[in-house]
Amino acid sequence: MRALLLLLATTSITLGADAPLLKDNFSDAKFPGRRASRGEWKFADNTATCTQDDELYKKNKDHGPIIFYDLAYTDALIQFAIKPDAANKTIVFTANGEDGHIFxxxxxxxxxxxxxxxxxxxxxxxxxxxxxKDLKLKVGEWNKVTVALSGPKATLNIGDFTKTYEHASFARAKTNLSIGFSFGTVSVKDVVVTK
Structure with missing residues (x-):
């Protein structure tokens, strides 16, 4: 009996360790820790979609719509899928800390x-x-983006592309992450952050 209890305790600890730090499937428009701003974000069919409002873009000093997640982490595996349209000019993923941008x-x-x-x-x-220069997101298609932050290293994976980048500042503690864009319409789905 004692061995069975020890096995169950070990299993629950292991399962808890693998649980995501964050998982947003956009089924809830008021997901805790998510801040969607600088535009009218619509949440439907497990997707967040926004079309840039040019007046808001100018009002926000040439910054387009953005989704923030408040989350404390240092090393993490971050995954999301994003679909830009032909009018989209930029998509930006950022990891931020207490003192500003990190990655x-x-x-x-x-x-x-x-x-x-x-x-x-x-x-x-x-x-x-x-x-x-040759790494571009496919217009009108879902692009799965994976970023693994581990100490001073960041590994980016999109489709067949995988590459690791290194900078000492990547190792700093993070307080949130964001996905933003400028111009056109962009959809986001399946945001998952794991240790």
Whole structure:
């Protein structure tokens, strides 16, 4: 009996360790910890969709619609699927900390740009951690994006593309993450963060 109790306790601890830190399937428009702003986000069919309002874009100093998740983490595996339309110009995924941005991937016409934000840099400005000129999101299709943050390393996976980037500032503690875009209509689904 004691062995069975020990086995059950070990199993529950293991299962708890594998549980996601965050899982948003967009079935709840008021999901705790999610902040959707700078546009009218619609939640339907397990998807969040927004079309940029050009007046709001200007009012927000050329920043488009965004979804934030308040979440404390340092190392994590972050996954989401995103579908841009032909009018979309940029999609940005960012991991932020107490002192501002830490890690960012920006997708646009010139491919994907990976950025680090060292705290000791002048005004906490971004520095390049990599540029992938041929890595572009497919218009009108779901693109599954996976980012693995582990210490000073960040591994990006989209389709057949996988590459690891390194910068000391990536290892800092994070307080939230965000997915934002400019122009057109973008849909997001299946946001999952695990340790």
């Amino acid at each position: 960012r991937i920006g997708f646009g016409e010139r491919g994907a740009a990976i950025r680090a934000f060292p705290v000791d840099g002048k005004d906490h400005q971004a520095v390049s951690a990599g540029q992938e």
